[in-house]
Structures are given as C-alpha cells and as structure tokens.
Amino acid sequence: MRLSRLALATTKETPADAEIVSHQLMLRAGMIRRLGAGLYTWSPLGMRVLRKVEAIIRAEMAAIDALEILMPAVQPAELWQESGRWQAMGPLMLRMTDRAEREYCFGPTHEEVVTDYIKRDVRSYKQLPLTVYQIQTKFRDEIRPRFGLMRAREFIMKDAYSFHMDEAGLDREYQAMRGAYARILDRMGLDYRVVAADSGAIGGAKSEEFHVLAHSGEDELAVASEGGYAANIEAAVTRAGDGPRAAPGAALKKIDTPGVTTIAGLAEHLKVPERATAKAIVVMGESGDPVLLMLRGDHTLNAIKAEQLPGIAAPLTMADEATIRNHFGAGPGSLGPVNATVEVIADHALANAADMVVGANYDGAHFTGFNWGRDHPEPRFADLRNIVAGDTSPDGQGTIDILRGIEVGHVFQLGDKYSRALNLTVLNESGAEVVPQMGCYGFGVSRVVAAAIEQCHDDAGIVWPAAIAPFELVIVPIKADKSQAVRDACEALYGELKAAGVDVAYDDRGLRPGPMFADAELIGIPHRIVVSDRGLEAGRLEYKGRADAENSDVAHDIDAIRDRIGHR
RNA sequence: CGGGGCAUGGCGCAGCUUGGUAGCGCGUCUGCUUUGGGAGCAGAAGGUCACAGGUUCAAAUCCUGUUGCCCCGACCA
Numbered sequence: 001m002r003l004s005r006l007a008l009a010t011t012k013e014t015p016a017d018a019e020i021v022s023h024q025l026m027l028r029a030g031m032i033r034r035l036g037a038g039l040y041t042w043s044p045l046g047m048r049v050l051r052k053v054e055a056i057i058r059a060e061m062a063a064i065d066a067l068e069i070l071m072p073a074v075q076p077a078e079l080w081q082e083s084g085r086w087q088a089m090g091p092l093m094l095r096m097t098d099r100a101e102r103e104y105c106f107g108p109t110h111e112e113v114v115t116d117y118i119k120r121d122v123r124s125y126k127q128l129p130l131t132v133y134q135i136q137t138k139f140r141d142e143i144r145p146r147f148g149l150m151r152a153r154e155f156i157m158k159d160a161y162s163f164h165m166d167e168a169g170l171d172r173e174y175q176a177m178r179g180a181y182a183r184i185l186d187r188m189g190l191d192y193r194v195v196a197a198d199s200g201a202i203g204g205a206k207s208e209e210f211h212v213l214a215h216s217g218e219d220e221l222a223v224a225s226e227g228g229y230a231a232n233i234e235a236a237v238t239r240a241g242d243g244p245r246a247a248p249g250a251a252l253k254k255i256d257t258p259g260v261t262t263i264a265g266l267a268e269h270l271k272v273p274e275r276a277t278a279k280a281i282v283v284m285g286e287s288g289d290p291v292l293l294m295l296r297g298d299h300t301l302n303a304i305k306a307e308q309l310p311g312i313a314a315p316l317t318m319a320d321e322a323t324i325r326n327h328f329g330a331g332p333g334s335l336g337p338v339n340a341t342v343e344v345i346a347d348h349a350l351a352n353a354a355d356m357v358v359g360a361n362y363d364g365a366h367f368t369g370f371n372w373g374r375d376h377p378e379p380r381f382a383d384l385r386n387i388v389a390g391d392t393s394p395d396g397q398g399t400i401d402i403l404r405g406i407e408v409g410h411v412f413q414l415g416d417k418y419s420r421a422l423n424l425t426v427l428n429e430s431g432a433e434v435v436p437q438m439g440c441y442g443f444g445v446s447r448v449v450a451a452a453i454e455q456c457h458d459d460a461g462i463v464w465p466a467a468i469a470p471f472e473l474v475i476v477p478i479k480a481d482k483s484q485a486v487r488d489a490c491e492a493l494y495g496e497l498k499a500a501g502v503d504v505a506y507d508d509r510g511l512r513p514g515p516m517f518a519d520a521e522l523i524g525i526p527h528r529i530v531v532s533d534r535g536l537e538a539g540r541l542e543y544k545g546r547a548d549a550e551n552s553d554v555a556h557d558i559d560a561i562r563d564r565i566g567h568r
Numbered sequence: 569c570g571g572g573g574c575a576u577g578g579c580g581c582a583g584c585u586u587g588g589u590a591g592c593g594c595g596u597c598u599g600c601u602u603u604g605g606g607a608g609c610a611g612a613a614g615g616u617c618a619c620a621g622g623u624u625c626a627a628a629u630c631c632u633g634u635u636g637c638c639c640c641g642a643c644c645a
Contacts, residue, residue, distance in 0.1 A: 011578095011579065011580095011594090011595080012579090012594070012595085012606060013579060013580050013593095013594065013595090014580085015579075015580085016574095016579090016580070016581090016638085017574095017637070017638050017639090019638090019639080034637095036636085036637085037636085037637070037638090092643090092644075108645090109645065111645095140644080140645095142643080142644065143569075143642080143643045143644075144639095144640095144641090144642090144643075144644095146638090146639085151644085157645095159645090197645090207645085209645090218644095315643095407645090410645050412645070440645080442645055476604095478603075478604060479603055479604090480603095481603085482603080511603095511606090512602085512603055512604090512605085512606080512607065513603070513604045513605060513606095514603090514604080514605040514606045514607080515605085515606050516605090516606095517604085517605050517606085518605070518606050519606090521605095530604080532604070534604085542604095
C-alpha cells in the first residue's frame, strides 16, 4: 500500500475527550472517528487491523469446525418475548418499530435468533453436535458508554453458539472453544488470563472470561501464585477464617466515639488495626425487612455474592437511612449486632474472630470486646466479601494477587435455558424428544483491538503485535524528491516485498523525515526500512523494529529483510 | 437515572466576569527555500460562536428553555 493513497489522518494533539491510551491513540492514529456517544466509524487504517483480527478468529473457528453464519442485526420482538428477555433486558436493548407498528430490537446478542434458526433445520441427534458463529455488529444501550471502543454502544463481536445432545457433549465443545480462544489470543501476542466468572443475567452454569491484562482494565482478577486458581473478583470465593475461634478475652464495653462514622476513623480513634473492627451494612431482605451484614473492617462487600444469598433481595438494595433508624435506633456508622432485631449474616472471615469492635446502635458509640455467642447469638455465616491481595487462595495453594484486565472473551455453558424457552427439540436414538444443551461464546472483536493497544504502546504511539499490525513493514525514503536512486530503490523494494507476500507500506507522501517517522511510530508498524543515498552508496538499508531502541543495518536484499523481520 | 462540567474555523483553546469590528496555536491551500526526528519565509482560505426564544440601539458575552457531548457514581454476556 502506498501511504499517499491510504487517507491517513494522524494528529499530533490528543483529542480532549479521550481518557484512556487506546482511545487517544486510535483517534490520533486516525483508526476511528466518533459519530455519537458510543458510535465510531472505522477508517481504512483501522479496518486493516480489524480485518487481521477477524482473520485470526475465522481461522481458529475453522480449526474447531465452527461454521460461520450471519444473522440479522434487527430482530423481531416475538422471539424475545418467548424467551422472556424482552422485559428482562430492559433499557439495555435498543427497540424500534416498523411502519406496521411491529416491534423490533437491534440485537444486543443472538441466543434467541440462533436457537430459532437451529430449530428450523435440526431435527435429529445425527445433526448434533453443531457449532455456528458470526461476526456481527451489536448494539447495547449502555447507561454510560465510555473509553472509546472499550465500552462502545455499537461494537463488533464474534458470537458462537453450540448445540449438544447432552452435558458431556457440551463440555467437550466448551473445552474446544476455550482452547480456540486461547490460541486466538496467543496468536495476537497478548498477555491474558482465563478466569472463573459470574454468569450474570445470561444464566447458565459454568462460565469463564478471557481478560487481556492492562492497568486500565475495568475488571479486577484474583490470581493465585500457585495452583492455577484464577477468578474475576466478582466470582472469587474466599476462605473462612482459619483456625478455631479464640475464647472471649475481654468484656463487652461501650465506649464513646463521637463523630466516628467510618472504619478508618474508628481504627484511628481506638488505635487498633482496621481488621480488629467489624463493619455493618444494612441491605433489604426478600421479606421487606432489612438484613444486617457484618464484615471485617478491612474487607469490602461483594454485592453479587450477597444478592445470591437466600433471604436477601435481588438486585441488592441498600437500606435507606430512615429504615435503618427505624430498626436500629441509630444511623449508619454506629451499627452493630448487639440487640439487633433483624437477621444478621456475617462474612465467614469473622467466624473465628473474638473481641471485635462493633457499632453500638447508639450514635457516637461503639462496643469493644464483642464476641459471637456471648454478646449476640451465632449468626448465619456466609461468603460475603471481595477477595483481596494476600488472601490464601480458595484451594489453599499460594496467595492471591489482584490483576486488572479487559474482558475480551466469555465462554458459557448455558444448558437448556434458551432451547427450552424456545421449544427446540431433537429426536434421540430411541425416537424421544430431547431438549439440546447449549453453549455460547462471545469474543469482543472491536474491543480486543483497543485492549491490544492498552497493553502494547509507548510514548510515541502504538506498538502492534505483528499479527494484528495494519502493515508488517514500512519503507521510508529520505530526500526522495532529490534522489532518483532513492526513488528507484524504494519502488523496487516495495514491488519485491509485495511480491514476496510482505504486507508492506511505502511512505510515498513526500514528507520530511520527521513526520514520516512520527507517523510510522504512532500507527505502530512493527518494522521500518529507511532508504537514503547514504545507505545506498554503502549497499545497506537501515532497519529499526518498532520496539527497538536503536537502528541497525540490513543488507539491501529481500531475503535479508525477510529474515530480519521474521517473515514466513 | 443522580451529581458535576463543556459546547467559539478540521483539532486544541482564549474571549464571556464588565455587551460594541471574533482571536491564538496546530492543521489546510499557494509560492519560494529547506530535507535524517513533527522546517523557514511570504501569502491565502476557512467560523449561522450548539439550537430556539427573550432583554437591549447593539448579544459569543446577560436571561429562559432545548439539544448534544464529556467526567464521577450506580449499571454491564
């Protein structure tokens, strides 16, 4: 590609409304342009990257015999009403009406459509297992789109769906897809982790997420130093407090803590570590009465765990101050289990704790020396908290470290949730109708482009992994308009590299060297060859890898260049 | 949805408090010079100051409303 024909649109200045590096660099490199909130146009340069990502995905899908299809982006409401998700999806779904007042949505996902599609053509167990996928534009009306492509409303996703006669078949395909996702990210050269995940609204049993590691990642991942345990912090289970509970060593004693309403303040006031205190959080129960949740002072509540507990209302709702005062006679910041009239559920880290500091249910007062059993009946203990760095891994092997990641893939074992709702059945060997098991497997195509940049950049711009770079190599001429020799050498080199199958860019824009170098670095081309009279006279070309600190020489020879850039 | 902010040439911004000819940097175009890290000189184009009302002799500037966008939070296959 001659860069004079690419409609490159790089900028020196960073657009004001871009917060994170990938968004800034994609705008500066001219890969994308914003149309509206969460809506982006892909430029010719951006498309080159997108197509390379798609090609890798298609190759790995083909390798596990997944079949590509393309379903409509616009979907009739009826299907969603059948599955019950027309209501459940709520405002996340962009809805529209046609001229005949029929209702549609712009698909946020395709479980319903794919199940309906399979239902029409699959009748017999002989046709299963079957895995189909598409690379499609989705729309989710996120409450707050942000970070450019990282959380766009319209985005490109590869979504795959598998159908099986039984759970064993589903599990096999799940493992195959999991392997394919790992190979996709391996080929892209990205540092990632596979973690256990919460299934969320989509339902189903087993699910894992693929996260590209990056400091700007929105998700926190709990990863064990040994033994391989890894989970999204939302789903990471914690261990109960180790060892037996110490016998009470202090009497329950009420102390004045005027103005102290936070754990930090309490620890400071009493000169005790935060972990010696217990915090109280009041949430609404299913019955309508509040429930008191107790956590160790230095721990935080995991809302997903809490709302999954029987007796607690989902979605998790914090009690308002009036409700709290009504039941406890004190405000938030001074609450505790002593004489509480509501159900108490304590995090199991507190199961073996003794002589705790807790709120007194009087404003401006706390108790020291609080002990379960003696000062309040034994509560229900449950896993309520977020795991933290330094915790022992749930499987007992190693300690937990917290990493940040960008979710680019999610694999689910759905079971029969959708096949049953949409009446998908096939006949088994004995002629009986069976509801197939389903898996679904999402991969964020546009998001992984942004994630790659988050992981691979420096001060000058993007440092693409070779497999998804817009070009493999760029030829930069010096003083081309003065030197016929330079022009001829560039043209010859360009032609030969192209013929050799190298994805080569030739910067024939006639710019000065500075801007050409800056653009090549900004858009992140992995390899650069500079052609100058100086080098030509010596029979050498100048080479620099995008991540290299220094230039080096390479012989003026196609094979030498291919060798240097590791082509084929 | 709650809270905060912004809207002035393609991009980044000043001007608004105290109403009176719309400005700067970058970019773009032309010419000459220049050519190993975002060149210099000379010239030029380009703006219904988000939109709609209002106040005023006069509104980018003051008032009211609307829209769009950004940030924090909740939300999120």
